[in-house]
Amino acid sequence: LASGTSRRSASGIKVRRATLKDLPELVHQRRAMWEDLGVKGKAEHDRADQIYGRWIRSRMKNERLVGWIAAKRDGTVAGGGCVWLQEVQPRPHRKGTLQPYLLSMYTEPEFRGKGVASKIVEAAIDWTRKQGYERLQLHASEMGRGVYKRLGFKRTWEMRFNINRPRR
Amino acid sequence: MPKIPISSPLRASTKSGSVFTIRQATLKDLDALVSLRRAEQTEFGQTDHPILDKADRVFSRWARSRMKAKRLVAWLAEKRNGTIVGCGCLWLQPVHPNPQRKRTHRPYLLSMYTDPKSRGRGLATRIVLAAMDWCRKHGYHTLSLHASDLGKGVYKSLGFKPTSEMRARLDDPNLPRSHARL
Numbered sequence: 001l002a003s004g005t006s007r008r009s010a011s012g013i014k015v016r017r018a019t020l021k022d023l024p025e026l027v028h029q030r031r032a033m034w035e036d037l038g039v040k041g042k043a044e045h046d047r048a049d050q051i052y053g054r055w056i057r058s059r060m061k062n063e064r065l066v067g068w069i070a071a072k073r074d075g076t077v078a079g080g081g082c083v084w085l086q087e088v089q090p091r092p093h094r095k096g097t098l099q100p101y102l103l104s105m106y107t108e109p110e111f112r113g114k115g116v117a118s119k120i121v122e123a124a125i126d127w128t129r130k131q132g133y134e135r136l137q138l139h140a141s142e143m144g145r146g147v148y149k150r151l152g153f154k155r156t157w158e159m160r161f162n163i164n165r166p167r168r
Numbered sequence: 169m170p171k172i173p174i175s176s177p178l179r180a181s182t183k184s185g186s187v188f189t190i191r192q193a194t195l196k197d198l199d200a201l202v203s204l205r206r207a208e209q210t211e212f213g214q215t216d217h218p219i220l221d222k223a224d225r226v227f228s229r230w231a232r233s234r235m236k237a238k239r240l241v242a243w244l245a246e247k248r249n250g251t252i253v254g255c256g257c258l259w260l261q262p263v264h265p266n267p268q269r270k271r272t273h274r275p276y277l278l279s280m281y282t283d284p285k286s287r288g289r290g291l292a293t294r295i296v297l298a299a300m301d302w303c304r305k306h307g308y309h310t311l312s313l314h315a316s317d318l319g320k321g322v323y324k325s326l327g328f329k330p331t332s333e334m335r336a337r338l339d340d341p342n343l344p345r346s347h348a349r350l
């Protein structure tokens with residue numbers, strides 16, 4: 001693994017494709033990501049783990065989703081991320097209606113600041129490009145925005161309206 | 169309860185007898201939706217007829233199957249004489265599961281278009297309000313879209329906010345090349 005371009009050293013950490021055996025790790029990373037984003041409640045997380053586990057398994061099996069695991073040589077996992085082929089509206093000039101979407105990016109706290117996330121995103125970009133797609137999309141957390149910006153991601157004009165939830 | 173301001177164009181229209189009616193589209197309106205979408209793409213700079221013809225067929229098939237499966241609803245702005253001058257579609261787009269959202273699809277607004285001659289009358293606003301109303305009635309808490317330069321103002325004034333979405337163009341020569349050998 002050439003690491004000459006990494007800003008800080010993530011040397012000794014390799015990024016590899018995840019398999020179905022990594023499912024518990026990917027579910028853990030997803031949960032930890034939401035916890036970092038401030039989502040609370042054990043029961044909610046437990047239920048979300050089940051739903052996400054099923055969701056990701058079926059998509060890995062039918063090759064609509066690929067995951068990556070960043071790990072040390074001794075197997076210690078430093079982080080991970082996934083690309084899902086999301087359905088979008090058809091547009092002239094575009095082949096098909098699938099759009100690669102990066103999700104579940106997570107780095108274990110003790111491995112942060114070493115360029116682990118960048119390596120995962122680079123692996124994702126590499127894969128996406130090889131599959132012949134022209135774009136990669138994501139929703140950035142505050143923590144992730146800088147990493148994505150450095151790697152060439154730009155804000156889009158997606159807008160959202162939050163509808164008032166009815167009072168209980 | 170849905171809260172639409174009393175002065176909103178949606179309400180106003182039903183009382184003032186506006187020359188334009190906003191109504192939900194049926195499968196019979198598919199051709200009108202396709203031709204308004206074509207006008208939209210043309211305005212965005214796509215003028216190659218074979219490409220537009222193909223895009224029409226693809227969108228027509230795509231929208232028809234989703235309308236039938238109740239995954240897509242559309243609204244039309246219609247003149248009294250029956251001329252259709254504007255449209256908008258709401259599609260339930262697949263999204264990844266989120267602990268704070270029960271469903272794995274979200275309401276997404278697309279194909280918003282008003283014929284240039286009928287602009288400036290709030291028709292797009294009325295269509296978006298109809299879509300918001302639909303979301304409330306069906307228990308959805310968000311409505312998402314990608315705004316064009318022309319649409320940004322309308323959506324902002326209705327309370328839409330930019331999201332944290334980011335996109336990389338992989339054919340951009342300035343994009344840093346991956347140096348990880350994987």
